[in-house]
Amino acid sequence: MKRFSFSILLPVLVLAAGVTSCKKDKSDPDPLESMTASVSVSASPSPMAPYTYFSFQTGAEVAGSEANTDSWDFALRFTTFLVNGGVSGPGMGGAQLLDGVFDELTEAPESGYRVDAAGDLAIQDGTWYDYNPVTHSFAPKAGKIFVFRTGKGQYAKMEILSVEPTDDSGTVVTPPTLPTKFRYNVRFVFQPDGSRNF
Amino acid sequence: MSRNIAAGMVLLLAGPVLRGQVMPADSLWEMDMPDVVVTATRSERLLQQATVPALLIPARTIRMSGGLRLHEILQEQTGLFLTSGTGSSAVGGGVFGNGIQIQGFAPDYTLVLLDGEPLTGRQGGVLDLSRLTVGNIRKIEVIKGPSSALYGSEAMGGVVNILTEQRRGTHASGGLRYGSFRTADAYGSVNVDRGKSTLYLFGNYLRSDGYDLVPDTPERTIDPHRNGTAQVKWTWRFSDRTRLVWNNRLYRGRQEAAFVLGTDETRVEGQSVTSDYNIQPVLTHRINDRLKTSLRTYGSYYRYEQDLYRTDSGSTYYRDDFQHLFTRIENQTDWDWNEKHQLVAGGGYNGHTVETSRYRTRKNQHLGYVFVQNEWRPTARWMVIPGLRYDWHGDFANRLSPKLSMQYRPNPQWHYRFSYGSGFKAPDFRQLYLHYANPAAQGYRIYGAAEFSIRELEEMEAAGEVARILPEAWQIGQLRPEVSHGFNGGVGFTHSATGITTDFNLFWNEVTDMIQYLPVAILANNALVFSYRNVASAFTGGAEVNVRGTAGRLVEWAAGYQYLMTGDRDVVAAIGDGNVYGRSRPGGSARRMTMSDYSGLLGRSPHMAQVRVQVLEEKAGWGGSVRAVYRSRWGVVDLDGNGFANMEEEYARGFVLLNLSVMKTFARTVTAQVSVNNLTDHRDAVNVPHMPGRHVMLGFHWNFLH
Numbered sequence: 001m002k003r004f005s006f007s008i009l010l011p012v013l014v015l016a017a018g019v020t021s022c023k024k025d026k027s028d029p030d031p032l033e034s035m036t037a038s039v040s041v042s043a044s045p046s047p048m049a050p051y052t053y054f055s056f057q058t059g060a061e062v063a064g065s066e067a068n069t070d071s072w073d074f075a076l077r078f079t080t081f082l083v084n085g086g087v088s089g090p091g092m093g094g095a096q097l098l099d100g101v102f103d104e105l106t107e108a109p110e111s112g113y114r115v116d117a118a119g120d121l122a123i124q125d126g127t128w129y130d131y132n133p134v135t136h137s138f139a140p141k142a143g144k145i146f147v148f149r150t151g152k153g154q155y156a157k158m159e160i161l162s163v164e165p166t167d168d169s170g171t172v173v174t175p176p177t178l179p180t181k182f183r184y185n186v187r188f189v190f191q192p193d194g195s196r197n198f
Numbered sequence: 199m200s201r202n203i204a205a206g207m208v209l210l211l212a213g214p215v216l217r218g219q220v221m222p223a224d225s226l227w228e229m230d231m232p233d234v235v236v237t238a239t240r241s242e243r244l245l246q247q248a249t250v251p252a253l254l255i256p257a258r259t260i261r262m263s264g265g266l267r268l269h270e271i272l273q274e275q276t277g278l279f280l281t282s283g284t285g286s287s288a289v290g291g292g293v294f295g296n297g298i299q300i301q302g303f304a305p306d307y308t309l310v311l312l313d314g315e316p317l318t319g320r321q322g323g324v325l326d327l328s329r330l331t332v333g334n335i336r337k338i339e340v341i342k343g344p345s346s347a348l349y350g351s352e353a354m355g356g357v358v359n360i361l362t363e364q365r366r367g368t369h370a371s372g373g374l375r376y377g378s379f380r381t382a383d384a385y386g387s388v389n390v391d392r393g394k395s396t397l398y399l400f401g402n403y404l405r406s407d408g409y410d411l412v413p414d415t416p417e418r419t420i421d422p423h424r425n426g427t428a429q430v431k432w433t434w435r436f437s438d439r440t441r442l443v444w445n446n447r448l449y450r451g452r453q454e455a456a457f458v459l460g461t462d463e464t465r466v467e468g469q470s471v472t473s474d475y476n477i478q479p480v481l482t483h484r485i486n487d488r489l490k491t492s493l494r495t496y497g498s499y500y501r502y503e504q505d506l507y508r509t510d511s512g513s514t515y516y517r518d519d520f521q522h523l524f525t526r527i528e529n530q531t532d533w534d535w536n537e538k539h540q541l542v543a544g545g546g547y548n549g550h551t552v553e554t555s556r557y558r559t560r561k562n563q564h565l566g567y568v569f570v571q572n573e574w575r576p577t578a579r580w581m582v583i584p585g586l587r588y589d590w591h592g593d594f595a596n597r598l599s600p601k602l603s604m605q606y607r608p609n610p611q612w613h614y615r616f617s618y619g620s621g622f623k624a625p626d627f628r629q630l631y632l633h634y635a636n637p638a639a640q641g642y643r644i645y646g647a648a649e650f651s652i653r654e655l656e657e658m659e660a661a662g663e664v665a666r667i668l669p670e671a672w673q674i675g676q677l678r679p680e681v682s683h684g685f686n687g688g689v690g691f692t693h694s695a696t697g698i699t700t701d702f703n704l705f706w707n708e709v710t711d712m713i714q715y716l717p718v719a720i721l722a723n724n725a726l727v728f729s730y731r732n733v734a735s736a737f738t739g740g741a742e743v744n745v746r747g748t749a750g751r752l753v754e755w756a757a758g759y760q761y762l763m764t765g766d767r768d769v770v771a772a773i774g775d776g777n778v779y780g781r782s783r784p785g786g787s788a789r790r791m792t793m794s795d796y797s798g799l800l801g802r803s804p805h806m807a808q809v810r811v812q813v814l815e816e817k818a819g820w821g822g823s824v825r826a827v828y829r830s831r832w833g834v835v836d837l838d839g840n841g842f843a844n845m846e847e848e849y850a851r852g853f854v855l856l857n858l859s860v861m862k863t864f865a866r867t868v869t870a871q872v873s874v875n876n877l878t879d880h881r882d883a884v885n886v887p888h889m890p891g892r893h894v895m896l897g898f899h900w901n902f903l904h
Binding site for chain 1: 665717725778781784785786788
């Protein structure tokens with residue numbers, strides 16, 4: 001009933017710091033191990049800000065100079081996702097957003113993948129997070145599974161665990177300090193054999 | 199009353215002869231009896247005869263607690279939760295103030311009356327109760343559950359009616375209080391009675407440095423503030439049958455603001471000024487023994503001005519000006535047509551004029567209403583009260599509000615109550631007229647439903663200003679009032695030997711057509727555009743028990759407990775379908791939520807308990823009270839997108855508030871009082887900014903004439 005939640009925003013999240021590259025998630029019983037990774041992007045919503053590119057195969061960021069290759073799978077700027085397909089890249093990439101529990105998704109859908117078109121991106125902004133207009137904070141919704149067809153045509157599923165507001169050094173900041181970066185902490189499963197099985 | 203020790207601080211106990219009796223039909227001049235409530239039926243009735251859950255806080259309880267402002271008093275009552283906007287001026291400046299939650303309804307759904315007329319000046323839907331001094335209060339009545347059949351909009355969760363002093367005789371009193379945070383409170387009152395005419399004058403001044411619960415930040419939790427209240431109430435008795443009561447109240451408050459911008463460390467300073475003036479002439483005429491009519495007119499003006507500037511350049515950082523003029527003319531006629539039927543009927547007109555920088559133009563609203571209620575006593579044991587009200591509106595749909603309440607009293611010890619009522623809340627001004635763009639770089643925009651135009655969005659899209667219009671945008675249309683259906687059922691028992699009374703009440707409220715803001719478009723800079731729609735439905739339900747009694751001649755005690763459950767109907771349905779997800783910890787993987795994870799609406803504590811013990815030795819002039827209030831944890835924020843609290847990090851900690859006060863009267867004239875509040879020193883700057891740590895007040899009260 002309360003219209004605005006003025007109370008608090010993203011308290012200090014307790015995710016382990018320094019998960020910048022790949023790490024095995026031991027609790028996962030699936031044959032394909034799920035990995036966690038962090039992607040840091042500029043906190044500026046400006047369309048001039050650079051995209052950060054990511055590859056599931058390496059589980060790491062890809063240099064912006066490779067934007068015109070099929071070696072990246074998604075790119076991120078503020079809250080805007082690009083896939084490596086359509087108007088955004090030369091790859092075979094596409095994506096769709098599903099509701100559900102990450103571990104319960106054992107097979108990527110056969111169809112339904114969208115590619116980026118001008119003014120109509122595969123992953124629509126505002127669909128996977130809650131935005132608080134008062135504090136300008138956003139929190140990823142639980143139960144949103146990103147299913148990607150990668151730049152090279154393989155499949156990956158991903159969930160966003162948290163988005164942390166940080167300064168340039170990666171230290172989490174709290175209000176009223178404004179962040180200069182957002183660190184997306186994600187969990188994903190990448191299927192390298194080209195099948196849709198996770 | 200004048201013979202009482204510490205007159206003005208202590209009211210007489212209810213005369214035992216009144217108990218269980220039917221109030222005399224002619225009670226026009228007898229409004230000082232403490233066991234009488236007026237709010238439940240719009241006419242004076244004994245509290246025990248109320249057919250709806252009613253709470254009465256006498257002046258004695260208020261005086262003995264040592265509280266200065268209304269919210270301090272209400273937060274010690276069973277089932278009333280104090281809510282607060284954020285304290286720091288950095289994110290809104292305590293703008294929303296302290297409101298009260300009743301039966302799980304947010305402050306927007308609670309009607310606050312002063313001498314029977316609505317107080318205006320809500321910010322973000324909340325009427326700031328700390329605006330009200332308690333120095334001139336005769337008693338406070340709280341009716342729980344919907345009363346829209348009598349009072350119209352906003353009387354959904356309940357009605358708080360603050361009744362100010364009104365008595366015969368000549369009195370003068372004054373007081374001074376000083377304490378923590380350099381808080382000083384001075385008040386004085388004079389009552390002059392000259393046969394046909396009675397004049398009551400009251401004044402209050404409060405100043406405080408505010409306090410800081412997080413000292414290592416540049417801003418204070420509550421900024422320094424000062425305010426003054428003046429009241430003039432004049433009663434003129436033309437004859438035994440005709441009386442005019444002319445009541446005027448003036449309030450003006452000023453709050454400093456100072457904070458540092460996170461972006462570039464610029465210091466911003468300024469102030470906000472709140473003005474609230476009410477004028478209320480009421481003419482009452484008793485036509486004969488069975489027929490009484492009153493003409494009530496009311497005007498209320500509220501203004502909130504905020505002016506913030508950057509200290510480095512002196513340029514304006516933010517400026518806000520909100521003005522609301524409310525006028526009402528109303529007739530109420532009471533007809534006791536026979537022994538068994540007492541009819542109350544009336545009608546009136548409300549006018550609103552609102553002007554603010556946040557709306558495009560000045561807005562006017564005209565509303566008309568009629569109501570009727572019949573109090574029927576088919577037998578000595580039964581009382582049945584049906585009521586009906588119809589409200590006409592200009593800018594949104596009309597509303598019919600029925601109510602039926604009854605009481606069965608098989609013997610003097612037991613009584614049973616049941617009531618059904620429909621409540622409504624008209625769309626508020628922001629939901630209709632807001633036209634606001636946040637000045638920050640990535641600022642969002644909000645348009646009220648009456649201001650929203652899909653064509654305008656389409657033009658903005660064509661101009662490249664809007665990146666995408668969301669499908670919800672085409673569903674924005676005329677708003678309907680939010681509607682509730684509330685049920686209350688209870689039983690009361692008085693133990694004859696001990697006089698201990700127990701009152702138990704079950705309540706259930708179903709709310710539909712709730713208005714929420716939702717995104718309708720995305721701007722080119724990724725910021726969102728919001729508007730309002732009737733979308734949600736919710737429920738609140740629970741049980742409340744109150745026990746009170748006396749121990750010996752000196753001790754009065756009371757205890758209460760409320761269990762509350764609330765929920766959003768859509769969320770409950772989605773959980774049933776298995777479509778709701780959440781995390782077990784922040785940053786954790788999502789899992790499917792079950793009903794056992796569901797904690798209901800944010801801001802609601804499932805458990806609340808209250809204990810109060812008052813001791814008063816009138817002969818020696820000693821008195822004191824100890825009050826404890828417990829509130830269990832409540833959800834404050836949603837971090838995983840499911841709309842409710844399911845992780846520890848989404849809750850505010852529960853707490854116990856322990857308050858204590860002691861007083862001693864000297865020579866029947868001067869009373870000294872010491873109060874220590876929040877003894878356990880609970881502090882929560884984020885979720886309970888209105889509660890300072892442990893703090894002390896010392897006060898003196900004089901009776902010059904009594």
